[in-house]
Amino acid sequence: MTTLLDDLAPLPDPSMPFITAERLPPGVGPVARYGDPIWCLHPLIENPSALRSRIHWANFPDSFREECRYLAYRLVNDELPALFLARRSAAWRARLSADCCHQTVLHWAELTKWCHWNGMSTLRDLPGDGWLDYHRFVMAKGLSRSSVRQRLSSMQRLWVFDHTGRCPLGIAEPPWSREGCDDYLPAASSRGENTTDPISPATMGPLLIWALRVVEDFADDILGAWRECARMMAVPKHGDNEVGRPKLEAYLQILKLMRLPVPTIQQGGGTGFATTYIAGLTNATRSQVQHALDADPYWDKVKDSRPGPCPLPVDVTGSLDGRPWAEAIDFEEAGVLMRHLGTAAFIVITYLTGMRPGEVLGLRSGCCPDPAPDAT
Template sequence: MTSTAVDYDSYVLPLPTRESPVVLPQWISPGNTHSNSRYCEAVWPLAPLIDNPSTYLVKIHWRRCPAVLLDEMNLITWTMINGRLRPTHLKARGAGARARTSAHDLRDTAGEWIRLARWLHERRITRLADCTDRVWRAYIVERCSDVGRGHAEKICSMLTDLWAFDQLSAQPAGVTRPPWDIEGVDDFLPSAGRSDRGENSTEPLDPQVLGPLLVWAIRFVDDFADDILAAWAERCRLFAAASANQATAQGHVALERFLLPRVRSGTPLPSLHRKGQSTLARTYIAALTGASTSQVNRFATKHQLYTLVAERPGACPLQVPIRGQIDGKPWREHIDFEETAELMRHLGTAAVILCLYLTGMRPQEVQGLRSGCCPDPEPTADGACGRHLIRSRHYKNVTDEDGNHISAGEDREVPWVAITPVVHAIRVLERMVPDGELLLSATHHAFASHRGHHGALKGSALNDRIERFVVWVNREATSLGLSHQTVPEDPHGAIGLARFRRTLAWHVARRPGGLIALAMQYGHMRTVLDVRTSSGYGSRSRGGIHSVLDIETALAAADTAAKLRDQTAAGEKISGPAGRRALNAAATTPRFEGRIVPRTFMKKAAAFLARDGVVLFDNPDGFLICAFKRDNALCDPAPGATAPRPYDCRPGCGNAVRTDTHARLLRERAWEIDHLAAHAPGPLGRRLRANADKLRTMADDHDTTAQPAGALT
């Protein structure tokens, strides 16, 4: 091809030559050192466009593209990689349209185009210009016959881009405009009914799973971390010593003194497990004796130790003191040389679990954290200690002023608030990587290998590590007689990174009484989250965790309304100043079946909660329902709040509603407190009994004033 200058339209790219780079220099950030490729090559790496540490490096492979259509496909794809869609094109496609998109989207789009090219080739169509309206219609019917509606819409968008980017080439192939871009896409999509899953349709983790998972994650970070890190340092020291040892007579003598008594007495030999078999721990033995690894190998061969070790495998204890405990007892007699890499992986995984669940960050944001992201706060003027804040980057939908995707993301305007377990987790991760490095650096978390890896541990690797962590926890809990602390199988499948964020929102909205005690740390931030005055918390510039929380809160409120309908239908009476309003609200609130919701539910959830006075919130700690109306609330909600402050619920509030079930629970709680009072010292016992009396008085007031639902409607 020959290069031609097109100076009358800045959006039209000149023709590339065979030697032109796949990614033009202006699109490569200064810090990106990934290798580029040439236009004539069969593999086009897109790594020069990738600066997100959590993202895989991807390529476009041309081997599957039919040769007869390859030149046309190459040119349009190169134009897509290096060009920008016109503003007039983007304006007609909504706020989500981008002039330039991510490397992964480019790879996926090119793959979709190659799939089209193969389909055309099978029908002996040799030019893209021959993909007429009739051909488009036939292809899209076949292509979208077995995919969901959301996926089909994305396919249509990718194929529209084939036409759009062809317009930006100095030598257009003549791709015709797809009919769905003219007539509207709805008629070309499968019928509704299939739900494409996204972040907000992800199932929250079952509380029975999350409880022990958090217990063990905190246990690793707070109790085991020092032991594991010390063991890893000792393992590294032993490896270095073994590598440096030279073959000497003294080393041979030390080998005889160390191994021969074990051989003669039948004592187990230091061993490692490789591919299901036991083998001699040569590095460990070399480091302890001062012999070289080649000396160990020759000695083992001479004395048939490789046969003996298969019959008598033994441990390789590290000389590291064990300080961590479980229930007042050391969690290990010793840490074995072989298990240190596994324990380091589990320690990193435990820290990730805490960061994901106890901040509400998206997985990509956790993967992008670096050492030093959470400095210790400076003391305030009055000597108080400030809050720990996490400075991080976000990546979702980050673009420049021209609408071009920015792979490196951008710094969050508002930092994350870090509670103590998160701070401890970050401090542990900082001890695992060099200063300034990614906390989840794939290179420094590859404990069993020394290969260099790009960026942070990827999502699939972390998902796998979480599953392996659960296996280890369950094995350890069983061996220690702690079967009640095992992590059961989640009814909705693998745990996965994406489920922690949804689960945090679920627990904030539902407030399980004490089962996940750490989640209650966030109960005190309910007003902040609802008012949006500090909208950066748990969010980017907009949306963020607010949308996830709105969904869970709306679902919880709908459940509360449904439960009230069922209770009154079963004959329960209700009391409280908001009783009539609550019944009317319950009668008009829809029932949501299940917890899987589409992306479109986010706006509906926010609108649902904004209906002041007709949204019902269960308050199990207050033994009541709050029919939240801002002007009536005594919990001092901020202007614009769409939910009460459940931790500040006050007697006499005009939003309170109680049922017969609440009265029964009040008396049961009073009985429990009386039982505690009977075993408490005098002053404490009197306070407990007084509290129990208050609860019984509330129950008696309900019985006196409660009315059937029919009397209030």
């Protein structure tokens, strides 16, 4: 539909990406087009722990949709003017994160629905004193001081991105933009800034000590087991490997003659043959292993009566109280131990550096190399 904005501003082409090339991190995937009904903000998010947000334009009343789409395009790609920031507190940022952009646009959607219910068809219809009516609407929700502040700040960004555009709609400036937000917020809570109890030293001390031990003493063994497990997982599933067949036959013959348990894994609530593990040991394909085990009824009986472990052929070098910390690492344990190692490394980095969890999770291998030696 035609809107006031069509007459005022040259809109971006609907087929162009809604994120400009300057804003995109290197190597990101496809970006939604400006005219798409949904904008995925994933390309702007480098933190793997962050929420993956989407802007659904169907949430906006029809007559307001294109106005807000254009202002959201500016919100995502442009910075707030330095002159505007100079008169604001240090908490204001020139550019928001992807999640904050999403929250801001959600607040805009709430505003446009309120405007629509009150008989308006464009953001220009909201008069300066109309912001006071909107403020009463927000306060009636009984929101926290922080939630109200977020909404009022979102309206300031709406106004400034329109006010500084090439062809502004003429949205009225909210009064709290001139006067400050304090008088428009609920009373401050008596609760302190940090409402989460700190972790007790009696808990944090042992946790950090054992995290350090896992990283410093056990990491080499865990990483070696993980590499060996990955090698076994890469063994072809199908085919007839002439080199692996005699090794497979010899391996199974030894298990049978010495009455040793057959390697098994737990799957589907029952016990199954560890075909991937056996294939990795013998260099046979998984289909060869399965065929050899199915061909002899002996193995089904052994699987149920004498199920065996799957120790990886990796030496355990780490010690605990002067003894190896494990006799062997099992094929099924490798993935679990890798998660434990990652958790231990996360605890060590966050505690010793003070970095936020999202910053730690965003680190990449090689981002902190050993310093090159110099004359000193």
